[in-house]
Amino acid sequence: MEPVASRVAELSGREVTAEFPLGTSHAWELYRVEVEGGTSLFVKALARESAEFGSAGPFRAEALGLDWLGRSFGSPVPEVVGWDSHTLVTSWIEQTEPGPEAAEQLGHQLAAMHTAGADAFGASWNGYIGPLPLDNTQSASWPRFYAEQRLEPYLRRAADRGALTPADCRIVEKVMDAVEVLAGTPEPPARIHGDLWNGNVLWHEGGATIVDPAAHGGHREADLAMLSLFGLPHLDRVRDAYNHAAPLASGWRTRIALHQLHPLLVHVCLFGAAYRTTAMEAARTALHGPQ
Template sequence: MRPVTERVAELTGREITRLVPLGASHEWELYRAAPDTGESLFVKALPETTPDTAFSGLFDTEARGLAWLGASSSAPVPRVAGWDAHTLVMSWVEQHPPTPAAAERFGRQLAAMHLSGADTFGADRDGYIGPLPLDNTPCDTWPEFYARRRLEPYLRRAADSGALTPADVREVERVIDRIDGLTGEPEPPARVHGDLWSGNVLWQDDGAVVIDPAAHGGHREVDLAMLALFGLPHLDRVRDAYNEAAPLKDGWRSRIALHQLHPLLVHVCLFGAAYRTTTLEAARAALRG
């Protein structure tokens, strides 16, 4: 089995003089790699013994998602240095404490990324959110995509695991049944990150860099709702700057809970009934609008 240093060297064409373990995330390990020349690199690595079918296309999808997000003029994403089925190498992001000025720039960066748009609601390939598969089969409208591709699959998975009861499932199904009336005024597909919780925002002096995307064409409110889910420093500054650059439609605040429902269902699938109460509260808030 090849060591990670050898895998990174083959992907980047640079000798790796030092590899610092940074722990693990889901089934993959994280490292900071120091090459013989240039700046440090960030590495995500699956064990080479991982079957190709276990996380088929995981790093390919992530790399291409970062490139797609980065195609917009000011998208705040790291540079991808190389990847294969078991390894992803990116530029190292040196983090700084968040400031109001950085938050305002990040809001403008996020607005520009969203406004660069997408061809459809969905993507040309399926993806992952964390270790879970993500169906990106395109749909004609946002309500259909959000209900069929984001809520229903994870509701079924949560129910099958026993983390949600049949009564819980019916509460979320009420949201799905009324989805056409809950999503607000139609908008064209935005170029969204898709997993934009605060841990995927790395602060810089002049803005932020976003990592670990589940990129697809979606509704821009999903990224903003997820930033609010687990708390982002200076979130009001981010949203105010965003709203100046790309004004949000009326009623966006009333749709935050609706657009938090998908990531909460994902958390139920990953971590069990600990997220049950929060998920049901979001479903009820979404119905209240």
């Protein structure tokens, strides 16, 4: 496989003058590179050819998702400079400490992005969440989409690797059976990030940028629920600003655990039984409310 600098030069059309490794994430290596003129870019690169991903892998899904999210007015996503099956190049975000005004701005931007809408629940491209495939087959029903394409695949994967017990699986299956009732008032498909945890929010002088999406038409409460899953600075400011711009449906707080169950099952699949307790607490809370 070509060196990273050669790949970036080909995709960006600019000569790379410096390369700075930033570590690894899942199956890819991360870099900041400088190109002619002094501009910095962010790079994800597979270290070697991967038959696991092929030409329709996670970089394609991320690039298409960023482009789609970016079509909504003021969407806080980075620019896609170029991509291929083993490299993704985006604009570089110089990070700063978060502040309350940036948090309010992010709330308004998320509301605008969500209300830009989607044709259906799902997407027209094959999805990924991290390195795991994400079934984006489009659907008109969010409850069935969520149960069959967001919960069941990761429940089965986690059970197959022994990270969840048969009793655990039965609890999640009860959530899947009851999701029509638990989902609340039906809403149209929203244009969501799909993996919006704290680490995917980069704060900078101009506000905030959201990165690494698993973008698709989904339920807008999902992004807000995930922001609270691992904590976000000034989260109340984000939610208050969002709620002012696009008021959430009654009972949204009672559905936070329901929306958190999908990413928690993904974490069980990726990291094992360390997330089992949190995932099962979310499943029980989704069914019965806080205990």
